[in-house]
């Protein structure tokens with residue numbers, strides 16, 4: 121069922137956390153709310169399930185305005201960051217709880233619980249107490265409790281934050297599998313871009329209570345609308361260079377280096393201040409304009425190495441490429457920059473092209 | 474290593490052990506010791522003497538095990554002039570001429586009444602001039618043991634034998650123990666206690682008192698904790714403060730307020746009087762209202778403890794668990810029933826057992842309000858023990874009996890504690906150490 125936030129506003133006393141947010145999550149879609157800590161992701165999520173009451177605007181499930189519907193009646197499943205399992209109940213009772221409070225007959229509850237437990241692979245843990253489970257198992261229990269009553273929407277608040285790297289990887293695909301199998305509309309809150317990109321159909325990138333961009337992971341990576349989005353997505357992160365338009369070319373700040381504008385970019389007025397975003401994979405690999413610099417940092421990542429190259433003007437470019445023997449710390453190198461792939465932002469951080 | 478940890482643990486425990494010893498074991502042991510004596514105002518708490526009084530003779534007579542003649546002989550006042558009596562009189566400085574006169578004319582004679590003997594004395598030539606001195610001199614020859622104090626049982630036995638009254642061995646012992654004024658070891662306290670119908674009334678009152686006040690404390694404490702939890706924080710702080718007032722006000726003032734509220738010239742009667750309801754003393758006017766007042770007085774004091782403990786326990790439940798239950802579709806009642814109450818098991822166990830124990834032994838608010846009245850209807854065990862041992866109108870304090878009552882209370886308290894530990898599976902709750910070692 122689609123979710124629509126229409127001019128949604130949330131304040132805590134006098135603190136404005138979300139101001140006039142508009143967001144649509146399509147039916148059956150998994151949407152990531154991605155953003156730095158404190159930007160209002162959890163607040164948005166908790167408002168969708170009415171744990172927080174919104175102070176303005178509307179929230180629609182399908183075509184139904186649920187702004188004034190209490191959380192008990194919104195029919196949402198929520199997975200909390202710390203799982204919020206009921207410590208005094210067995211796993212079975214935990215999962216059965218949403219059905220039990222609906223007064224579903226015991227036989228049917230049993231059937232539903234076992235069905236969902238099979239789906240998330242915890243069928244043999246039902247007798248235990250939450251404290252006797254590992255983090256990943258607790259996570260699955262929380263997921264089954266959220267799903268068992270077939271909610272209209274599934275909300276996940278950093279569900280993988282407490283897991284170790286390997287388990288996180290496993291649960292990532294697990295949650296995605298279950299979401300796709302059930303076809304449920306889901307919102308995933310995360311500050312981990314990899315999680316957002318790998319699990320979700322679309323990403324809504326937030327900062328300071330505002331949505332900066334909503335699009336597919338691929339598009340967001342290649343077509344960020346602002347320098348913040350470009351900087352937030354991508355690992356290793358994008359490098360920025362300052363420059364100014366001179367004679368239809370880009371003159372790097374404090375440097376004689378001139379770079380041509382990418383061919384897709386329309387003519388820019390002379391004297392315009394720009395920021396160039398260069399992703400590490402487009403420097404040092406393909407053919408392009410050679411740039412001189414000094415290796416100031418090397419990070420081994422196994423198959424590839426990450427190099428920081430300090431240019432003559434002090435700016436730093438990042439390059440990721442297969443391990444090579446000819447570039448050690450402090451070496452002078454001359455590597456090609458693929459100028460066609462440069463992202464150009466204006467001095468306000470808005471994308472020019 | 475193990476050994477060292479053991480010693481260290483013992484070291485840490487020592488203050489606690491000393492406390493238990495000083496403040497619990499020793500009083501309990503003392504109570505137990507006193508409970509098996511008949512100490513009281515009559516006996517004192519140090520040793521005693523032997524004193525046979527006409528009253529004791531009458532009591533022995535009522536028992537009906539004695540030969541009537543020997544009892545009459547015991548209580549009769551016989552006079553005989555003996556060398557022993559003369560010697561005593563001489564050593565007390567009576568005139569030797571008088572003593573000589575007595576020896577000459579009366580030695581060996583017996584008189585069965587004081588009057589006769591005094592008449593005989595008046596015929597002696599060198600008798601004292603003053604009547605009082607004469608009467609006093611007669612006492613050297615009294616052969617009765619009535620109303621005389623004997624410091625040891627040997628003295629008393631000698632005196633008893635000297636009276637010449639024929640007593641069987643058992644009769645002799647009975648007279649001996651009946652005239653002892655000190656305390657003795659006995660189990661009579663317990664047999665008396667359990668055979669007295671009043672005891673069972675008081676026991677039943679205690680049961681009613683503990684159960685009602687306990688239910689009120691826990692129920693009302695829970696109610697306050699839950700309602701204040703769902704109130705906005707400012708209001709809940711206010712309500713909690715209001716319900717703390719009974720706890721922090723001095724008991725005497727607090728009960729005074731209740732008296733002012735419930736007496737027949739008090740607030741309730743006055744207000745109801747405006748509507749034509751006749752004035753009524755709610756504190757002592759009827760058994761039902763007296764109980765209601767007793768329960769409320771104690772209940773309002775005790776509820777604050779539960780309220781505070783339960784409130785903080787509710788606050789300690791992670792917010793996200795409450796959120797989860799809400800989005801899972803639980804309404805308020807289901808949230809309380811399935812999420813909050815189960816997590817209050819510990820504080821409820823604690824408050825229930827603590828309150829039960831303190832109620833078992835508490836009587837101060839009853840003492841200040843109804844004093845167990847009307848009649849004996851709100852009298853409880855601890856109050857009865859207090860009256861018996863420490864304070865009553867007759868002034869006849871029975872320490873031993875009171876201690877025996879207290880001992881019953883202590884035993885009951887220990888049993889109740891054990892019962893609670895079983896009931897709430899206490900060992901299950903504490904069995905597994907949170908930090909493994």
Ligand SMILES: Nc1ncnc2c1ncn2[C@@H]1O[C@H](COP(=O)(O)OP(=O)(O)OP(=O)(O)O)[C@@H](O)[C@H]1O
Pocket residue numbers: 132135137155156157158159160161162163164311
């Ligand atoms: N109860 C509250 N009262 C006042 N301010 C709050 C409250 N809850 C959250 N905030 C503020 O609202 C902002 C958004 O909080 P929120 O919990 O939504 O952040 P988040 O994006 O989920 O961050 P994180 O990734 O760290 O969980 C923060 O600046 C926070 O300080």
Ligand SMILES: [Mg+2]
Pocket residue numbers: 161162163277
């Ligand atoms: Mg959060």
